[in-house]
Amino acid sequence: MRNCVICIILSTLIGAAVYATAAYAAGKTHEQRLDELQIHVDFFKKLMGVDEITTIIHFQRMPTVSNPAACILSHRVIIIDPLVWDHYDKYEQENIVLHELGHCELYYAHSGGIMYESVLPSHVYRRHRDQLLQMYKQGLPLIGGGL
Numbered sequence: 444m445r446n447c448v449i450c451i452i453l454s455t456l457i458g459a460a461v462y463a464t465a466a467y468a469a470g471k472t473h474e475q476r477l478d479e480l481q482i483h484v485d486f487f488k489k490l491m492g493v494d495e496i497t498t499i500i501h502f503q504r505m506p507t508v509s510n511p512a513a514c515i516l517s518h519r520v521i522i523i524d525p526l527v528w529d530h531y532d533k534y535e536q537e538n539i540v541l542h543e544l545g546h547c548e549l550y551y552a553h554s555g556g557i558m559y560e561s562v563l564p565s566h567v568y569r570r571h572r573d574q575l576l577q578m579y580k581q582g583l584p585l586i587g588g589g590l
């Protein structure tokens with residue numbers, strides 16, 4: 444398989460400085476991942492009532508599978524492992540995008556629900572989705588907020 448490195452600025456698509464980097468081969472196409480990502484970023488904006496986000500989101504292989512995504516708060520950058528992403532259903536994708544944007548856009552610390560340290564099982568997320576989104580929207584403990 445042939446690896447490729449592409450870097451696309453999606454500011455017109457997502458309305459913010461969102462980059463996507465592909466340095467891997469296999470799974471979904473780069474465009475498929477970006478389309479899926481945009482759905483969840485748009486959902487975040489609608490949920491929180493904001494016009495845009497300032498976080499940069501990369502698809503990039505993570506060193507370990509146990510850490511499928513990360514928010515680098517100091518740089519307002521989110522990295523998502525594309526191979527893990529490809530195996531997520533839409534609920535797990537929503538969970539991980541809201542979780543990382545929770546850190547990078549809202550300064551949420553790890554706590555419960557969407558800000559739990561692990562992606563919730565899809566059936567659990569789906570069953571409690573309304574409540575999880577309500578908790579998320581109302582506000583959760585902040586980074587450095589005494590935790």
Ligand SMILES: [Zn+2]
Pocket residue numbers: 542546553560
């Ligand atoms: Zn986290």
